[in-house]
Amino acid sequence: MPEFEISPLLDTGTLAVKNVCCRGSCRHRSAEECAAATHLVFPYRGLYLRHVGSDQSVADANHVLFFNAGEGYQVSHPVIGGDASLVLSISPALLRELAPAALLHRREEPGFRVQSLRIDPRAQALVALLRHSLHHGGIEPLEAESLALTLMCRSLGPRTAHATTATRARRRLVDRVKVLLAGEMGRRWSLAEIAAEIGGSPVYLTQAFQQVEGVPLHRYHLRLRLARALDLVVHCEDMSALALDLGFSSHSHFTAAFRQAYGHTPSAFRESALAKSA
Template structure:
């Protein structure tokens, strides 16, 4: 595989979507066509870090990165294994209509004021559904546009998106913690082990991570595992084995967590994707 592979999935008058896969050996393309306009990046596999001057954003599943037109970002890959993201671009007038003013800089130009937002579980499920539908060619343009706009609306909406931020030092601690967890999704970390890896006390780590990310460490790790499950569900036969590979103690544990997060069981989600393939075929 090339270091950076771009697969165009959709292009209409108002929406464009790309599936972007990086093997981790090079920078994310700085000359990609979407760089000309503001766009949203939805990581769904692996982890990478984006630098905007002195600011950085850890890009992993469960986040959306907001990118401004004409901005060149530096990237690096602290965790091996590569990464993949869905890039969504919406026509600027419509994107302006969808974006709450609080997320924009003052002035006439369209400029995001934040680097990234956290997503809720339903928005993460929409990322997977949109990607599977477009990759398999089972979504008509109107349906695909609707899915993409629903995803953007839910991602930017004040009820489901939360600015991920705190003091610089606490944000960096949270980001280092994310790198530790993402390095081995199947490992059943203890709080003391994670704290030792990032060089702080367990109590301080617990309090700081919850303050910065608005959820406890164990919930964050669960979200990482479930996001990886979303990415792989349509292409695996043994769901029990998938759950074990992702660190769940049993298939029932995996199924219950998935059901609670996404409103349907892993088998129901997989069957829905397969059924859409068959209808299209």
């Protein structure tokens, strides 16, 4: 079986959208790769690490990653199960227009100064809606372009994006926590259990996570589980089973958390996504 499965979903000349699934068989650092064009990557399933020089970033559903044209990188997969991402590519002119100048290098070919940014639940919902709609062919190209541009603006906006100023040591510590959480998505972790696995006190881990991600650890974990629900809910017939698989105590607990994050119940989101593909 091939390591990657790439499905083009949209290409208008202005922007392109594709779905990329990876088996994740390379647990350690891969050989160096290089992106041919600058693009934004929105992981929605699984987790991997992207290494640029001595720096690394965690690719999970709470982040958007930036792959710059001509920039070498390596990838590793510390969590079994592979990963999947929605990939957006846009023209250099449009990138300069959309992205805040502070995020871009001052070069002829625009590229990002940072490897990744944290995104909010609204951006996660846009990723899912765009992917589901394009996959089922139920959205016109103009609407899909508008949705993709809204997603990009939302992800790069100062109100919703978060770039950390934490030290490298703290970022690496928090990265280990993210890998741990992704390895057992539906587990109901306690701070003491996480601290025992990672090392350090529960208080220190809580403070470090808040500084690095800008949200409490428990909320970060909740958003990962809800993002997984966005991936699965469109084809799910048993919401109660899905709720339990994702670590929620009941269907009602899951529905309340989903509605608070995305403004809709799981069933309403499912109907909306399917309506676009009807």
